[in-house]
Amino acid sequence: MSQCCFEEILAQNERLEYINSVYVDIFMHMPQGAIIVNIEGKIKEVNLAAQDMMGQSLEEMQGKNISEYLGTQIPYTRAMLESGQSYRDVELLLTGQKRNLHAVLSGIPFRNKEGEIRGGIIFLSPMENIHLLVNRFSGARANYTFKDIVTNSPSMEEAIHLAKMAAVSMSNVLLEGESGTGKEVFAQAIHSESQRRNGPFVAVNCGAIPRELIGSELFGYTEGAFTGARKGGKLGKFELATGGTLFLDEIGDMPLEQQVSLLRVLQEKNITRIGDSRIIPVDVRVICATNKNLWQEVEAGNFRADLYYRLNVINITIPPLRQRQEDIMLLFDYFLSKIRVGLLMEKEERERIKDYLQNYRWPGNIRELQNVVERMVHMAGESKLGFRHLPPEIRRLPNDPELLESTGDSPSMSIYEARSQRKKMMQEQEQAILIKLLQEYKGNISRVAKEMGVNRSTVYRKMKAYKIDS
Ligand SMILES: Nc1ncnc2c1ncn2[C@@H]1O[C@H](COP(=O)(O)OP(=O)(O)O)[C@@H](O)[C@H]1O
Ligand SMILES: [Mg+2]
Structure with missing residues (x-):
């Protein structure tokens, strides 16, 4: 062999080696799992992701038949090796004592130059990754934290205090409060402060889904499970919320028959899709909300007591x-x-507005207040914001018969009088408690604050307001 030829072969060899190492690197390190099999289905190569998913090393898997690993989904791979049919996105669910494998499979056959099938490659995507994508693109995440809760009220600070304790525990939480009081804000804040903050926050409004569809929404279904079922089936919210928090809003509207299923899932921590028999493990923290008095619903026979106790481990009432x-x-x-920043308002106008806003009933709570502000700004346009921009339902206030009735006070007393009287009573009560605690803890503000479930600055502020010396 001449010198020139030999060198050329060496160079060629080096190039091939380089190309080979690049392909091996791609195969080994790709985020999807990949398994290469020969025509008999014997495992030849397994990349790192697939070793990780199977919980076995390359040495353990090499030479074994792929049928040992693919459970009931093996027919797809058989058809691929026998007739060269590729397949896509077949769900694989293996539950074992040691580990569970939940993944989506695709298979592509390999052929030689003559077109004969030589084997194939099977790709595996962990179901977690699929959930992650669905949740990301459907916006299943929490936006609120405790910092976003605007409040200055002791009862709210107490609720926040409770919610923060709930955040560090894994217990189920029941949020009670009228519509628009901030129940969903609280649920998101609890999730954002919990260990699961990086997992999904999936919300389901039980009151907004037709009764007969709640089951399929929560647990999912398989193709052909019922007439109208979507091709390919549908993932349920419990599965999607795995690793995160499931927020069940308006839980009081859940039909009795679904309550049974929900209780079962909470007890056994697994679900079965409608039309299916496979058991799928789920790891979900449940936060529920209701604008009804759920205990009253239990007493009326509309809500199961056993489910009530399961959900109501931590109860937070939002005033x-x-x-x-x-x-x-x-x-x-x-x-x-x-x-709008820097919107102008005369001082007297503001006082008048304040007077009316503070005496309105706010049936829609914070959501309603937010709407009122938006409407007022819109009405004002370029002019200064004033009393005349208040919506009529609020300006009508003092003569509102429903309002007088709802306060339960004697009609001879004006709404303002009733309110100020009640306010005074509450303040007296608070003052008495504060004095008692200050004596009990010998003026230790931190202890008093802790006992009251508020922060220290609130205690100082109240002491000043009630003219209490430390
Ligand atoms: N304390 C709060 N601070 C700021 N915004 C709030 C607060 N509470 C509620 N909101 C706002 O009020 C609206 C209604 O809150 P939401 O949590 O949906 O009420 P609910 O679930 O009780 O009906 C939301 O737009 C939210 O942004
Ligand atoms: Mg809500």
């Missing part, structure tokens, strides 16, 4: 806005500043 006088103007200014 309505009308019982949070100190929050009304705070939130008014907050929403105003969010829409």
Whole structure:
């Protein structure tokens, strides 16, 4: 062999080696699992992701038949090796004592130059990754944290205190409160502060889904499970929320028959899709909300007591806005500043607005207040914001018969008088508690604050307001 030829072969060899190492690297390190089999289905190569998913090393798997690994989904691979049919996105679910494997499979046959089938490659995507994508693109994430909760009221601070304790535990939480009080905000904040903050936050409004569809929404279904079932089936919210939090809003609207299924899932921590028999493990923290009094629903026979106790491990009641006088103007200014900064308002106009806002019933709570602010800003246009921009339902206030009735006070007393009287009573109560605690803890503000479930600055503020010396 001449010198020139030999060198050329060496160079060629080097190039081939390089190309080979690139392909091996791609194969070994690709994020999807990949298994190469020969025509008999014997395993030849297994990349790192597939070794990880199977929980076995290359040495353990090499030479074994792929049928040992693919459970009931092996026919697809057989057809691929026998007749060269590729397949896509077939779901694989293996539950064992040691480990579970939940993945989506695709297979592509290999052929030689003559077109004969030589084997094939099987790709595996972990189901977690599929969930991650679905949740990411469907917006199943929490946006609120505790910092976003605007409040200055002791009862709310107490609720926040409870919610923060709930966040560090794994217990189920029941949020009770009227519509628009911030139940979903709380649910998101709890999730954002919990260990599961990087997992999905999936919300289901049980009151907005037709009764007969709640089951399939929560647990999913397989293709052909019922007439109208979507081709390919559908993932349920429990599965999608795995590793995160499932928020069941308006739980009081859940039909009795679905309550049984829900209880079962909470007890056994697995689900079965409708039309299917396979058991799928789920790891979900459940937060529920209701604007009904759920215990009353239990007593009326509309809600199962056993489910009530399961869900109501931690109970947080969010007070309505009308019982949070100190929050009304705070939130008014907050929403105003969010829409338009530096909006002008005369001082007397502001006082008049304040008077009316604080005496309104706020049936829609914070959501309603937010709408009112938006409407007022819209009405005002370029002019200064004033009393005349208040919506009529609020300006009508003092003569509202429903309002007088709902306060339960004697009709001879004006709404303002009733309110100020009640306020005074509450303040006296609070003052008495504060004095008692300060004595008990010998003026230790931190202890008092902890006992009251508020922060220290709130205690100082209240001491000043009630003219209490430390
Ligand atoms: N404390 C709060 N601070 C700021 N915004 C709030 C607060 N509570 C509620 N909101 C706002 O009010 C609206 C209604 O809250 P939401 O949590 O959906 O109420 P609910 O679930 O009780 O009906 C949301 O737009 C939310 O942004
Ligand atoms: Mg809500």
